[in-house]
Amino acid sequence: MNSNPAGAPSKARVGSSQPSETSFKRKRGVFQKDLQHMMYGFGDDPNPLPETVALVEDIVVEYVTDMVHKAQDIASKRGKLLTEDFLFLIRKDLPKLNRCTELLSMNEELKQARKAFDVDEEKLASGE
């Protein structure tokens, strides 16, 4: 159904004539390696079954896809997709929401630290 261009094995656009009907061919095993480790961390076997990993990956991809679609629906009024849209979607799930805010704040801190680090380096460089 999709013609895959040679350079894009994972996705294929049906054609520009169908504006929101393009279906993308999914690449399997995108999260395979990481998921195996995560599953092990949650109690599975160190080498989980490939079918299990494939199923979990399906679940993850479906969840992400669904979430992005909903966020886009919300953001289309404003025009741009922002982080707040995603936070709005998980507002009912407190653990997730808190974890998300924590990660975002951590990200900010790291950015600040890097920025300060770079500035220090510049100072040192100029000082020399």
Add this chain to the structure above:
Amino acid sequence: MEQPPTTQSETPPTTTTPPLTTTSSTTQPDQPAQSQPQTSSPTASSSQPLPPSINPNPKHPNLPTSQSLQPQPLNPLSRTQFNRPYPPFPHFSPMTSHSTTSSSSMTSIPPAQRGGMALGVPAHPSPQPPTSFSSLTPPSFGSQFGGLGRPGNVSVPESAPSTSTPQVRQSISGMQGVGMMGSLGSSSSLRASGIAPSHPQRPLQSPLRPQANANNQSATTQNFQDHSLLRLPPAGSPGSPAPTTQQTTQSHNQPWLSSGTQGKPPLPPQSFRPQMNPQTLQQRSHIPSQQQTAMSASTQQPQTSSSLQSQSSSLSQQSPEQHYSLPPSRVPQNLTHQQQMARNRGLGNQRPFTPVIGQSSQVSSQPMVNKPPSAVEPTEPCNRIISKRSIHEIVSQIDPAERLDPEVEDILVDIADDFVESVTTFACSLAKHRKSNMLESKDILLHLERNWNMSLPGFSGDEIKCYKKPFGNDVHRERLAAIKKSIAAAETPNAKSLGGQAGGGAKGHPAKTTGLVIGSPNSKGRETT
């Protein structure tokens, strides 16, 4: 019920039923092959060969319960069914031992029955009085036999006390020395019985069915699972797992048994699937056996892997009707939901009773065709997608201590049935809309996703659902732009006037809102100024 110790027929296969040995005692141990119905026959003659005392509990504590439920309907049938002498099956020893086994003695048992059903039918102490061996064996064996008896023996009269005995005997004999709980006969009969409830229509196995069902159910519940009795040689289903064993046993018992065993396709030895003698299985029909194997395989799978998936995989390969014969291999995600459901049904029936039921259902379906094994309900003739046992299991997954009223269970079974039917119907119309003759998984997935808001991961294949931008009309967009403009303009001191201007024209409505909006900033602005 166990067979009179004398008859070795009952000698419960040493492996199969330890309890039997106790009950049936003596004879049983030596009767692994159960070819020695004769011993039982003398005992059987006593008419209730199965000493109820022994059997009732030691052997199959479960039997009585399950069997009692089901055997009853079967008993009358089983009794009649038991035309053949009941071969002293190890299990049956309690039951069979008594007369049927000995008399029928495996040898005499007409091969039609199932080749020496060595049904070790666990003498289920339950309601069936030893008299009817049929009751005994049938329940445990009966369930197995249920299928077995089809040829007429099975009569697993679960509780066909007294009268059943003669019949049982006969049926047993038909079963013929199935060394193992009439694995052959029982399995087939059981299956038949198991399926019987579901498919009352099966004429073939009708006699057996009721019994088989009862047996199966009882058997499954009681013995098969617990007692080795149920071990009856791979019940009904083409005694695959135990074909060898059975054959040997059977061959001992009767020459015709050996022939039968080989014919049957290997039946995956489900844990407690009674291993029907291959012979009996053969007689039953290859198809059922295959189905059984498939079923058993499939049943095993679901147990191992997600039931649905396994089922679906197997189902996908075959139409739901044929789930019996589905190969155990799983077919990844090509199963239509319908198939899965069909499989589920088949397996569902089996699950609660596990192998026994599955086998019985298969047995019954043998000649018949693959009627989707409706929920195994010993007494209910109509087909159900799921059985009450499955409901119990599901509930226990949610809360182990939860108990449901019987009416509630009935309702849930009905709801499940209706759900499957409605989904399948709609999916079929979707498939037709797609101009296709085959129902595929995407039809069911689409229906569930759209109308039931159920997304099933793992079945959708490789496509990613692309996003549809929210479509808006041109006019609508213009109006929205105008509103934005007016809002922006309202922030200036002239907002009020602008709002007024905006009010006129097509933006009547939006203008009002903007007017309201403007009102507040204006007031604020005024205050500041």
